[in-house]
Amino acid sequence: MIEEAVALSGILFAIGAIGALVRRNVIVVLMCIELMLNAVNLALVAFSRLWADATGQVFVMMVIVVAAAEVAVGLGIVIALFRNRESVNVEEVSLLKW
Amino acid sequence: MTEVVLKLLFIVLVVAGGMLPLITWIERKQSAVMQDRIGANRADLMGVTLLGLLHPAADVLKLFSKEDVVPEGANRLLHLLAPVIAFVPALLVLAVIPYGGAYRFGDTTLSLVVADVDWGMLFVFAAGSIATYGAVIAGWASNSNWGLLGSMRASAQMISYEVTMGLSLVGMFMVAGSLRLPEIAAFQDQSFRLLGFLLHMGFVEGETLPFHLDLLRLPMWGIFLQPLGFLLFLTCIMAENKRPPFDAPEGESELIAGYHMEYSGMRFGLFYTAEFLEVPVIGAIVATLFLGGWAIPFLSQETIIAFVAGGFGEGFATGLCLVLHVLCFLTKVAILIWLQMALRWTLPRFRYDQVMDLCWKMILPLSILNVFVTGAGILLVEGVIS
Amino acid sequence: MSEVLFYAFAAIAVAGALGMVLNLHNTVAAALSLVGTMVALGGLYVLLEAYLIGVLQILVYAGAIVVVFLFVVMLLNLRRDVFPAGRQWMTKGLALGISLVVLVRFLRLVPGSFGEPAALPEGFGGYREIGARLFTDYVLAFEVTSLLLLAAMVGAVILAKREPSEPDGDPRTPVSRSEAS
Numbered sequence: 001m002i003e004e005a006v007a008l009s010g011i012l013f014a015i016g017a018i019g020a021l022v023r024r025n026v027i028v029v030l031m032c033i034e035l036m037l038n039a040v041n042l043a044l045v046a047f048s049r050l051w052a053d054a055t056g057q058v059f060v061m062m063v064i065v066v067a068a069a070e071v072a073v074g075l076g077i078v079i080a081l082f083r084n085r086e087s088v089n090v091e092e093v094s095l096l097k098w
Numbered sequence: 099m100t101e102v103v104l105k106l107l108f109i110v111l112v113v114a115g116g117m118l119p120l121i122t123w124i125e126r127k128q129s130a131v132m133q134d135r136i137g138a139n140r141a142d143l144m145g146v147t148l149l150g151l152l153h154p155a156a157d158v159l160k161l162f163s164k165e166d167v168v169p170e171g172a173n174r175l176l177h178l179l180a181p182v183i184a185f186v187p188a189l190l191v192l193a194v195i196p197y198g199g200a201y202r203f204g205d206t207t208l209s210l211v212v213a214d215v216d217w218g219m220l221f222v223f224a225a226g227s228i229a230t231y232g233a234v235i236a237g238w239a240s241n242s243n244w245g246l247l248g249s250m251r252a253s254a255q256m257i258s259y260e261v262t263m264g265l266s267l268v269g270m271f272m273v274a275g276s277l278r279l280p281e282i283a284a285f286q287d288q289s290f291r292l293l294g295f296l297l298h299m300g301f302v303e304g305e306t307l308p309f310h311l312d313l314l315r316l317p318m319w320g321i322f323l324q325p326l327g328f329l330l331f332l333t334c335i336m337a338e339n340k341r342p343p344f345d346a347p348e349g350e351s352e353l354i355a356g357y358h359m360e361y362s363g364m365r366f367g368l369f370y371t372a373e374f375l376e377v378p379v380i381g382a383i384v385a386t387l388f389l390g391g392w393a394i395p396f397l398s399q400e401t402i403i404a405f406v407a408g409g410f411g412e413g414f415a416t417g418l419c420l421v422l423h424v425l426c427f428l429t430k431v432a433i434l435i436w437l438q439m440a441l442r443w444t445l446p447r448f449r450y451d452q453v454m455d456l457c458w459k460m461i462l463p464l465s466i467l468n469v470f471v472t473g474a475g476i477l478l479v480e481g482v483i484s
Numbered sequence: 485m486s487e488v489l490f491y492a493f494a495a496i497a498v499a500g501a502l503g504m505v506l507n508l509h510n511t512v513a514a515a516l517s518l519v520g521t522m523v524a525l526g527g528l529y530v531l532l533e534a535y536l537i538g539v540l541q542i543l544v545y546a547g548a549i550v551v552v553f554l555f556v557v558m559l560l561n562l563r564r565d566v567f568p569a570g571r572q573w574m575t576k577g578l579a580l581g582i583s584l585v586v587l588v589r590f591l592r593l594v595p596g597s598f599g600e601p602a603a604l605p606e607g608f609g610g611y612r613e614i615g616a617r618l619f620t621d622y623v624l625a626f627e628v629t630s631l632l633l634l635a636a637m638v639g640a641v642i643l644a645k646r647e648p649s650e651p652d653g654d655p656r657t658p659v660s661r662s663e664a665s
Contacts, residue, residue: 001490002601005532007526007594009495012521013499014587021579027511027557028504031518034549035501038525041541049532052602056624057609058617060537064544065629069636071549075556076643082560176516217609220539227547231519234554238512246558253555257548420613 005046013039026081026088030074037067110190112428116373116379119154125374126153128439148423161367169240169360176239181361181368183419184232188375194218195382196280198392199287199399201416211280211422212393218279219271220439222383224265226338230256232372233340233347240360248356251450252340252347257336258457265378266330269472270387271349273323282320283391287398289315298482317395320388326387326468328463335383337424337453339376342440344444346453381434382427389430426453444459496524511557515550522546529665630657 016035023029041060048056082088123138127150130137138150146152152481198210211294230253237249249313274282292314294469296302306312337344347354358369394402399419406415448456503517522545529538606611618626 001487001531002598003594003596005492005528006495006598008497008528010587010594012592014583015498015505015538016500017583018580019501021583022576023505025511027560028514031504031515031550031553034545034560035518035521038522038529038545041537042525042528045529045532045534045537050493050598050601052608054608054617055621057534057537057614057641058622060534061540061614061618062622062625062629064540065633068544068549069632071552072636072640073643075552076640078556078561079559082644088560095508173513176513211551215535217535217539220536220543220611223548224542227543227551228523230547230551231516234551234558235516250555250558253551255557257551257555313513388657401541 001052002046007042007074009039009046010045012036012042024089026090026093029077029090030042030071030078035073037063059083059089099354102209103214105210108190109197109212113192113375113378117435118374119151120342121374121377122154122157122434123151125357125439125442126150127365128436128442132440132443141316148473157366158353164363164364167360169242169462171241172360173239173241176235177360178365179374180232180236180239181358181365182232184229185368185372185375185424187229187232188372188379190225191222192377194221195379195386196283197382197427198393198420199284200280201415201420203413208316208420210420214278214280217277219267219277219387223260226263227256227260229339230260232369236361236369237357237359243358244355245357245359247252247253248347248353248359255344255347255450255453255457257293257342257458258424258454259334262457262461262465263331264337266327266334266468267387268465269468270322270331271470272469272476273320274328274371279386283386283393286317286319286390287393288318289396289398290318291315292369295482303418315396317390317393319390319393319395324388324468324472326464327472328384330465330468331387332384334461335380336438336441337457339378339380340373341376343447344453345447346450349447349450351447367434375436377435378431382439384434389434391438392427392432394422394426490528491532493527497521500524512554515553515557518553519546519550522550526661533604534548536609536611536614573650 013036016032016039019032019035020029021040023032044056044060044063048060078088083091086094087096100199102135111446126138138153139147141147141150141152141156143152163396168174194215196209196211196287197215200207200209211340212222233252234249237245237247238253269280271277274285275283276285291307291312293307293311296311297307302308316322340347347353348358353359358366360371373448402419403412403415406418410418489633495521500519500521504514506516506520523542526538526541526546528540531537605613635660
């Protein structure tokens, strides 16, 4: 079951990474990042089960907290962005691009 | 396996079969009494009205025979799913609530809880957080502005109160030392001496208190150990379930019916049932956590068994204990149901910004304060006893 | 039994993830697909004996984080998105290809690289053990996380706050949306 879980975590991470790369809606990009974090969590839990050591699960809790913080700030930025530009398209936010 | 099936059957019969229709009736009668009316008494079957007890049956017949309307432009699948998502979590919670203690009959032990899980209270929170989706999806999927406004209010309110609901319970978890609901209930099946500190601090000579001082006791219920926690939790869980006076997401005067405005027939019936199911579920959770669950005040399980077993035998005593405990639990739930009904018809609805202010500016600081005070209190009591 | 459940949850998780990435016309439905993935992952955690993490997954991810996403999507009322067009397909296609190649290499690496799982101690994955770890060995990390949360909270409030001078319902100057379509 552990091998399958690690493989699944790889698949989910790849789906998240691809989504973050090809989608242009900032909110969906943020959701894809959440998915990648979740994939990492799955791997951590699987390895924690493999070694019967709860350290991995402690780190999953840290990741969950970081994800929550990231969502709060990320969505705050999205709302501010939408107020200023009426759009959530990542490619329209390119003022700082060289 | 058969044991679990029997327990589930009991829950379904008592809650869904008995309590749900009764609660709609109580709600109507309560509002009638408080508004000086006679109340529901018109549904009659060949002249028999049974004090209006036939109304629930009439409700169900009406809801089943109504046309099932899906608004134009609605997302059909999600429109269909939303009432189910709103309904199921409330039922799920019933699985972890102990409606009696653990009883030994010979060498088998009967524990009156369906799923005795270690993280029982977290399960309640998780189920409640899933219930948010019912309201959110309902408003969005019905392609209606009022519905959307209602579901936005519901989502913000439910997330906010989930946070404070958890925090307001931390004190109780610290006192009881467990998240497992049967353990919390069993912990409350004892009493403490109000003046016990006199003994521990050496004001009274000897090993025991004088008899009349020893009688000054309180049951070890959450409401006595955590009065502030009880108030905060009751407020939070009512707001979390959008019960009045916190029902801004479905406020009739502003949003018509809020997130379930576009529902008719039995789909609306499911929302309606979910709302009424939440009343006994809230009652059961609060009773288990703060009112001692199945515990009879001042009469612990050992006391009853020791007292009765002498005359009638151990098996009879345990059985009697079981029946009394279940009845005691149901009584407490009934009192809490009545309390919710009385609150509903007493208090006017909070404005939406007041609901959010109450959560973040009043309850959150108070519940954090409660955690600190509880920690200090536990250290103090431990210091005095040792 | 647990094998069957594992594959069922895994299938739901992958389907939900794909549903989120591929759903272009409806951001709310994309977020709801993500909920499916989150709940399925909660089930997987329970199957991997991480009970507390499983419940927290449902409670925090499915119950709070995705609801916030939904809230923002509804607030902004977005319904449509398109895949990148024109020249961007070059870079994005390259990125997609590299991701897939790395994934395939990773998947070929996994089978047979782990031994048998170790025997579980009593109370593994419960809140007592994790809590004890969190407040002893990892207390510094715990404190730093709390600091991060505080910073995030302040940041979110500052970002989402309206300027006091800005009147409510101010008609904002519309920005060109031609690029979006």
